[in-house]
Amino acid sequence: MKKTKNKVTNYSVGDFLIKVKNTAMAKNKKLEVHGNNKIVAIAEALKKLGYLDEVKKDKNDLNISLAFKNKKPVLMDLRLISKPGLRIYLGVDEIGAKKGPSTFIISTPKGILSSRESIKSRTGGEVIAEIW
Numbered sequence: 001m002k003k004t005k006n007k008v009t010n011y012s013v014g015d016f017l018i019k020v021k022n023t024a025m026a027k028n029k030k031l032e033v034h035g036n037n038k039i040v041a042i043a044e045a046l047k048k049l050g051y052l053d054e055v056k057k058d059k060n061d062l063n064i065s066l067a068f069k070n071k072k073p074v075l076m077d078l079r080l081i082s083k084p085g086l087r088i089y090l091g092v093d094e095i096g097a098k099k100g101p102s103t104f105i106i107s108t109p110k111g112i113l114s115s116r117e118s119i120k121s122r123t124g125g126e127v128i129a130e131i132w
Helices: 012-025 037-049 092-097 115-121
Strands: 030-034 052-058 061-066 078-080 103-108 111-114 125-131
Touching: 012 030, 012 037, 012 061, 012 078, 012 125, 037 052, 037 061, 037 103, 037 111, 037 125, 092 115, 103 115, 111 115
Parallel strands: none
Antiparallel strands: 030 061, 052 061, 078 125, 103 111, 103 125
16 A cells, blocks of 8 residues: 655545545555544445445544445445535435435534435535435
């Protein structure tokens, strides 16, 4: 596993999610990233959804193992919805109206939740990404 220098980015959450997507597309199993509280919460949400096998926090770094099924990554693709220049917010009714196999990762007042958890807890929020 190659260790890269930590760079300061404008949108660390988007950078983290794109790194996870690129690791899955390259069919690599392990990823190491610099983690803050929001990135750790998103990684835990992805683990709960079954896209990640393992999330270990080591000082300021996060060691992540991606989930694989039949030698293919479970995470097929993801799309960033909110960006630094344009934040997208949805209410719980709008989240429930979205159909399809994809899942949203949403930043709510109750923490980082998937679209199913958000509907259960009846809270909307900022839609960070769509995963399928």
